Amino acid sequence: MRDNESNPKNTPMQLFLADCQFPDIENQVKAYQLFVEAWENGEIAKSDKTDKFEMLFRVHAPGEGRVVCLCRAKSDKEIFEHFAPWRAKFGIHMEFTPVISCQNIVDYHKDLFKTLG
Numbered sequence: 001m002r003d004n005e006s007n008p009k010n011t012p013m014q015l016f017l018a019d020c021q022f023p024d025i026e027n028q029v030k031a032y033q034l035f036v037e038a039w040e041n042g043e044i045a046k047s048d049k050t051d052k053f054e055m056l057f058r059v060h061a062p063g064e065g066r067v068v069c070l071c072r073a074k075s076d077k078e079i080f081e082h083f084a085p086w087r088a089k090f091g092i093h094m095e096f097t098p099v100i101s102c103q104n105i106v107d108y109h110k111d112l113f114k115t116l117g
Contacts, residue, residue, distance in 0.1 A: 016072070
């Protein structure tokens with residue numbers, strides 16, 4: 001077992017890009033009805049930031065039936081907990097891609113360049 005598995009507080013959070021596509025306009029309308037209600041009553045804000053998950057941004061392209069999110073999570077469990085209800089209720093197709101920050105790119109490439117000479 002790795003050290004961070006025995007102590008979840010030490011586990012770094014991974015960035016994920018979520019690309020979400022509604023299957024049809026009917027499900028999109030139903031999902032946005034729920035989203036508007038949850039946004040206005042504070043449920044979205046509450047679920048968007050916990051000690052193990054944080055929504056960094058969410059942008060909408062309603063004409064395309066698409067939502068793109070950048071979030072940070074301790075593990076895939078938190079990704080599942082946050083997104084699965086929306087998929088189950090509205091059939092939203094979701095693709096998740098682990099991504100890294102600009103600082104990570106700089107740090108990782110500096111290390112790479114050292115090994116390349």
